[in-house]
Amino acid sequence: VVSINLEASTPEHLSKLAPDKAFNDDLYARMRWIQEAIDKKHGKCRAQTTQFLVGANTETDREVVDRVVSLYDDMHLQRAYYSAFQPIAGTPMASHPPVPLMREHRLYQVDYLLRQYQWEKQDLIFQPDGNLSLKQDPKYIWAVNHPEFFPIEVNTADLYQLLRVPGIGPRSARRIVKARKTGSFDSLEDLRTFGSVAKRAAPFVLLNGKMQWEHQGQISLW
Numbered sequence: 001v002v003s004i005n006l007e008a009s010t011p012e013h014l015s016k017l018a019p020d021k022a023f024n025d026d027l028y029a030r031m032r033w034i035q036e037a038i039d040k041k042h043g044k045c046r047a048q049t050t051q052f053l054v055g056a057n058t059e060t061d062r063e064v065v066d067r068v069v070s071l072y073d074d075m076h077l078q079r080a081y082y083s084a085f086q087p088i089a090g091t092p093m094a095s096h097p098p099v100p101l102m103r104e105h106r107l108y109q110v111d112y113l114l115r116q117y118q119w120e121k122q123d124l125i126f127q128p129d130g131n132l133s134l135k136q137d138p139k140y141i142w143a144v145n146h147p148e149f150f151p152i153e154v155n156t157a158d159l160y161q162l163l164r165v166p167g168i169g170p171r172s173a174r175r176i177v178k179a180r181k182t183g184s185f186d187s188l189e190d191l192r193t194f195g196s197v198a199k200r201a202a203p204f205v206l207l208n209g210k211m212q213w214e215h216q217g218q219i220s221l222w
Contacts (some may be wrong), residue, residue: 060130
């Protein structure tokens with residue numbers, strides 16, 4: 001695996017971090033060369049990755065995600081890594097405020113949704129400032145913004161529907177589909193048995209036609 005760290009999503013943002021680096025003519029061009037070598041099976045390299053420095057300037061999470069999606073689509077990037085900016089004494093950006101580690105974590109969650117859940121860019125919901133919520137994860141925010149999709153019946157929902165439920169991941173969703181061939185899911189404990197976070201899934205599912213959760217107050221998104 002070869003890694004060329006873009007650090008920023010656009011030439012403009014990179015110039016603020018590293019004025020001596022050329023985004024298109026240097027970093028991006030090299031990534032293109034690597035991908036061509038992989039496609040032609042030249043050398044031992046079989047995949048490439050990259051990394052982004054998060055929050056070191058005015059760059060938004062939406063801009064980072066836009067770039068990552070284009071890399072997955074155009075260069076078949078294996079995966080992206082993210083690092084929340086933390087100031088270091090004695091450096092030019094020593095006075096820049098540290099970036100919450102949760103912001104890095106949210107980008108990793110989005111990255112997982114893109115790679116493992118087959119989400120599209122348009123599925124993601126950003127705050128008005130272009131960043132992801134620090135209070136709630138992106139899958140949960142999608143769910144509460146799509147009430148027309150829920151609740152779903154666990155005993156009949158297809159894999160795609162199950163994967164949209166907060167608390168149900170790819171592994172537990174596949175287990176649920178397989179287990180339904182020999183029995184039904186009747187309680188939240190059944191969901192826990194197959195690896196789901198039942199408490200998180202409860203507001204969004206039916207088990208044999210029955211809700212397992214009573215709505216209490218307004219759900220906070222941000």
